[in-house]
Amino acid sequence: MSPLLSIDEPRPARSPARPQWRAFTEMGFRPLYLAGCGWALASVLAWVYAPGLLRGDLPGVFWHAHEMLWGFVATIAVGFLLTAGANWTGRNPLHGNPLAALCLVWAAARIGYLVPGRNAFLVAGAADALFFLWGAAALGRSVWLTRNRRNYGVPLLLAALAGAHAAYLSSAAAGDYLGLMRAFNAGLICMAVLTLLIARRVIPFFAQRAVQGLKIPPHTRSGHWQLAAGVAAVALLLAGQAPAASAALAASGLIALAQWLAWKPWAVRRVPLLWILYAGYLGLGIGLLVAAAQLAGLVLRTAWPAHVIGVAGFSVLILGMVTRTALGHLGRPLRTDRSMVTSYALMILAALLRLAALPPTQASVALLHASATAWALALALYLWRFFPLMIRPRADAPQGAVRVAAARPAGPAPRP
Template identity: 55%
Template sequence: MSRLLNVEEPAAAPPAGPSMAAFLALGFRPLYIAGAGWAVISIALWIFTPQLLGEPLSLVAWHAHEMLWGFIITIAIGFLLTASATWTGFNPLQGKPLAALCVLWCIARAGFLLGGIDGFWVATAAELLFFLGAAIALGRVMVKGRSRRNYGLPILILALGIADLLFLLAALDGNHIILMERFDLGLIGMAIVALLIARRVVPFFAMRMVQGLKIPMLTKSGQAQMIFSALALVAGVLVQITGTPMTPGSGPHPLPLVMAASLAVTGLISLGQLLYWKPLAVLRKPMLWILYLGYAFLGIGLLAAAWQFSNLFDPAILNGVLIRSATHVHLIGLAGFCILIIGMLTRTALGHLGRPLALDRSMLAGHWLMVAAVVLRLAALWPSPASVHLLHLAALAWILSLGLYLWRFVPMLIRPRPDRPAPVAAPKQPATAQQPAQAR
């Protein structure tokens, strides 16, 4: 009889309703929803109704900006604002300050979309304040929690904000070449953040889910990875300062060669690390292989960027596809970042929401749809009569993937954890005393 009572008792408790306090308890809750929702809307606008996009950002500039700074970096900041609570013992943002940060993000999205020079400058100011607020919040808890190994993260967030401003100023000038070079600065800066995050959390997630799996820390290769990726970023900044040409056919130059070599070494290190992570051990774990796949594409994308920036190869090779900026941009930004993102959106949300670490059918379908979007978009890069159709199919797969995520996770993200009736307001204690181990 006691066994029957134990089975029935949990069902008697009604699920908690939506709660603003829960919604604003940690950064990942509103920013995961905002980033994923905007990714659906922005791709739908870009592919199916581009006539709705206004000046002063051109069509390509708006798309590139909103994918990198409006979606990818937003998700990264949401993750960092949450993970830093575990790393330092203090929650960097919650409640009204977190709501204010989200309002700045919304103002930026609306200003860039509606167009007009006044809206552009309002959006630019709001976006820079968004990056500044996130960096200050992260820096405060890093210092307070004496998390010295993470002191560089707030600086990287500020650097991404500066790259954003440089990109927006180039967009106003209408110089497409400079625009894409500055976009590459943002892309490389985000790659540093992605490599830093993934190298820490992916092996940790794998060892927790695969019984008996042991993965080395690879500290030395990780340090080398950060040094070479930072060197590539510095070389890219110097290219902008000196006005060194990087267009195909302009010939090799010292700074672009340094940038290319640094990216190539970073990419090779990433692929080497992946082998040490024992990928065959996670083939039956979709929550893990999606992260491994994204990390692999990130390494491949860095090699493709090195190929282009070096300017050493014949543009006719592979019909010129490898020297197109769209190739490395989509290998890093779509295949690398976004496959990692769909995996991280799922895994970290389940963990921090106190849910079982398992994929249901809709979550698994979302993973496969993101992979399909990547394959179709990369296939569309090859010039052919089918390119437009492949592009539309890729957009549909993307929208369905993130749409499924929102459908499945928004009800959870706006409610308290099932093992906790309400979030603790303004915690003074370290986060380790407030969050059960399974949430981290």
């Protein structure tokens, strides 16, 4: 059974290669990691420092929430899954000009939400739906053709994200705030379920490869219960059953925290590529408990679950994943440098400052601005470090060839 991500320790490159279009569009992570992180940087700066630029039909906070979840987090997920799909199946789901076309569809959506007028809004919404459904179909085709049964459900989660996106925009257009929040929360939890599924596979796998002698139990049974609880929470949210959804979210969050403890976080404290992933998974688990408390009426402010899950969970975890997986698939040593560790520290600082800004105090605005600045610097460092690498062939690829690291497993396969 092939691993989710098989990343070989590379040999040093003999000489730097020139940028190549073929290399840039060889795998989904290359353009989509850059696009997602670049848009996350730009959109947060616009939201905090230049809200006057947001003149589309999706106003203010609704645009910000949509772009953070679907424009940033879900975009990175698509890039990751298109790349991981090559390892699951031995078939690259999307590459070359079709991948470039998918990215143009994504860009059309981002621009469309900023242009005034209902036509631009409709075009943007259709482009976003096409982006997610296209990604789901490409991944699903590879999974189906290779009969990769353990991953049959992953394309369906991407399709569910597209459905939640459509419900969100429909509610926004109709002025239905309750429907909009229901769709947003469903999309948020759907993304959390997908993230838990992937992270539970790869984090222990990465940790056992990096820390000599570290043994981590697979938690297969608890993972199945966690997945079932997450899917139930999404269904119950859409059905308007808040108390039952709260219980399902609490179960999923508690399982995540139990897994985190079983992964022996103290053993990875000296490995930045690992502790950043552990920090994000911890934030996600806590965020699910906060969401459960909010649905139960114990947390009154609706912004808390979104920001604990989204910033302390997704964003911290994403920065670690886009570093770790990119290094491996680019044929680079699996080591951090000063810029990478600095970006991790800045992202964690941004998360803490953003949470501190949630209570309405005199310091809230200053904390929000400080958080946005730290966020932008963290992502800018990532882009500065990785953009030159993403547009070039793998460091260990002869004559510019780009290898898909699926054919040669490197260690035991992570359990589902």
